[in-house]
Amino acid sequence: MKDQDLEALLQDLSVEEKVYQLIQYQGANYSDDAVLTGLLDQNHITPHELGMAGSTLCIWGADKLKKIQDAAMAIQPHHIPMLFMLDVIHGHRTVFPCPLALGATFSPELVEECAAVAAREAAAEGIHVTFAPMADLVRDARWGRCMESTGEDPYLNGRMAAAMVRGFQGDDLRNPDHIAACVKHFAGYGAAVAGMDYQNVELSEHTLREYYLPAYQAGIEAGAKMVMTGFHTYNGLPCTGNAWLMRDILRGEMGFDGVLISDYCAVNEMVSHGLCEDLRDAARVAMENGVDIDMEGRSYAAALIGLVEDGTIPMARLDEAVRRVLKLKNALGLFEDPYHGASETQAKAVVRTEEHRALARRAVTQSLVLLKNDDAILPLRPGKIAFIGPYLEDADLRSAWSFSGEAADNRSVRAAVKAQAVRAGWEVRFSQGSTLLDNGTRHALGVYRNDDFLLENQRLCAEAVELARWADTVVLCLGEHRLQTGEAASRVWLRLPEVQQKLFSAVAAENPRIAVLLFSGRPLVLGEMAEQAKAVLACWMPGTEGGDGIVDVLSGSVSPSGKVTMAFPFAEGQEPMCYNGYSTGRPQVPGGPSEYTSRYLDCPNAPRYPFGYGLSYTTFTLSEVSLSAKQMTKKEMITVHAKLENTGTVAGTEVVQLYLQDLVGSRVRPVKALKGFQKVSLQPGERVDVQFTITEEMLRFYTARNRFESEPGVFRVYVGTDSSVEEYLEFRLVEEG
Ligand code: GLC
Secondary structure (H helix, E strand, O other): OOHHHHHHHHHHOOHHHHHHHOEEEEHHHOOOOOOOOOOOOOOOOOHHHHHHOOEEEOOOOHHHHHHHHHHHHHHOOOOOOOEEEEOOOOEOOOEOOOHHHHHHOOOHHHHHHHHHHHHHHHHHOOOOEEOOOEOOOOOOOOOHHHHHOOOOOHHHHHHHHHHHHHHHHOOOOOOOOOOEOEEEEEOOHHHEHHHOOOOOEOOOHHHHHHHHHHHHHHHHHOOOOEEEEOOOEEOOEEHHHOHHHHHHHHHHHOOOOOEEEOOOOOOOHHHHHOOOOOHHHHHHHHHHOOOOEEEOOOHHHHHHHHHHHOOOOOHHHHHHHHHHHHHHHHHOOOOOOOOOOOOHHHHHHHOOOHHHHHHHHHHHHHHOEEEEEHHHOOOOOOEEEEEEOOOOOOOOOOOOOOOOOOHHHOOOHHHHHHHHHHHHOEEEEEEOOOOOOOOOOEEOOEEOOOOOHHHHHHHHHHHHHHHHHHOOEEEEEEEOOHHHOOOOOOOOOOOOOHHHHHHHHHHHHHOOOEEEEEEOOOOOOOOHHHHHOOEEEEOOOOOOOHHHHHHHHHOOOOOOOOOOOOOEOOOHHHOOOOOOOOOOOOOOOOOOOOOOOOOOOOOOOOOOEOOOOOEOOOOEEEEEEEEOOOEEOOOOOEEEEEEEEEOOOOOEEEEEEEEEEEOOOOOOOOOOEEEEEEEEEEOOOOEEEEEEEEOHHHHOEEOOOOOEEOOOEEEEEEEEOOOOOOOOEEEEEOOOO
16 A cells, blocks of 8 residues: 555544554454463453454464454454464474574574574464564573573674564565564563563663663664563663653664554553553553553553543554554555465465475574583494483473474474484483473473372383493483473572482483483573583574484584573572673782682682583684784774684584673773674684674774764774683774874
């Protein structure tokens, strides 16, 4: 539809029609098999209201949504099509590794491909908008939603958020293979106090700008059509009612003119927050702060017509919100094709194709992080191998945010091992070893209870010990439950369940040659297991092709190349942690005094595994790091050179990382900041020159003058294979001559 026709349509709408374009009822009101991602308000909604609503969420299926669309458009006086939205966070029916794992690939290109496939599958099943990318920076592994983030670094998160937006949206949303992206949760949701979900966020404006805003901005600059508010308060105001965040920063500084949607019930939750007295007040505040769509909140449904009719909310503000929603529908081509090309035929043609599964398998192999590999126990050589653990049989290797995937589509580690054992020369035996959870453990959707827990685990453990005695090597498949991560899944203890720790100890007492496959949605505290196991491979929540991708790496068909994107602590008490914090006035200096310095008495400052860390089956050396100049003006650039060599005996891939440090600033500066990375694959003995270009733009920050700019002075350049790199070179940024 032409813009002028869209405007004419807007002006022709009644107040009721306009308001209902801003209302989003939960999908369960339209279909029994919708997924609930929050509590469902049981207040009955009439069919008329359901048909008048501008959008719904959490249902998918071509025929189902086409029927809902037809019914809604028949009720709509102007036959305006609905928007169908869903959390397609890391895949639709082909489920990719969770975002924390996708980040570990350090491959924005691969992540863009995965998002494009997710969009193709979701669009074929009737989805128009995904509530992704989640661009929240995370530093606290107690927070359950780390799994949805790509980690602790602003630059990596920005590259990944932009890649996902490009993958989801493509060049033209009218293309039936693409869906609109929604950057969330604006802003700073990952910094919830004490890692407790929905909690307050206490960040200075400077910290918010330095670390948390860049990734949202990158997603918006990549063209994201929607942004979602966070549940939390910032500066004493819920995001959904926070004019500074929503109007000054999002609309003003970032220039975002797309649709702003609240998170689930976040509008009416401003009453619980204590900002608003009732739903009418909440609707007023949200509208005044630029929230266009009220997700399942019922505030707009309860009060917005009255607020407009009594002049509390000007018609111009209502029109501004409705115009954005209609423009999004128009960008998707819904006025010409309300189904956006969805059909059961199309869905059958694109869902979980061999090509999609092959991509998912490749994503798994690139997301696995080899944390330890003593005696080169991996890849597994031919011989007797015992595969043991509660994750062995579990085919449901999806994260908590992959509703539309199905466990039945996945091959478990066990099934994948059986498929490859002969070719790999493995004589294999299997044992569950233990239950996944301790009895009485709470997870996000309930409590695990097992009346036979003790006897069952005694039996399972004894069987596992027998197998360990028989085997040359043991592979232990351990981890946290998928529902122990995700929303409302904060935890204070980040260790493996006690029953799994007992299994590990019993097996290790019998056979020390153990490789652990670690399944988790966050960094865990590994304790003795990390000391005693010969190898640890972080597998995260690997998705549909998890089993096969993992075995590809275990067999050596693919050398692991993933890198940690969120530090693994030694202890929960270290959280929150990050590599790119500030020096403090009393930093611990290698070889310097420890008394009266910034440190813990009972734990190292450093994480067990830092950002950017990950091993390969081969070895690499970085050498001859050089700078093309010792100084540069703001108009000049400096080229960084480094030699990377594969000094091992097998092919492998390394991620060369560029970090900069601004030694002196009008505000203190991070001790390191990732500014570039290159993923390089080399054959044994191969040696290449890796180059980076340093530009003045990379040196900018939010200065004490409250401007985003660079300042003259000395900078350190670190080129390494993880964030603990210590060697550096220096250059000076000088004023123009
Ligand atoms: C949830 C999440 C948000 C999600 C939304 C819709 O509460 O916070 O990330 O997109 O509801 O499912």
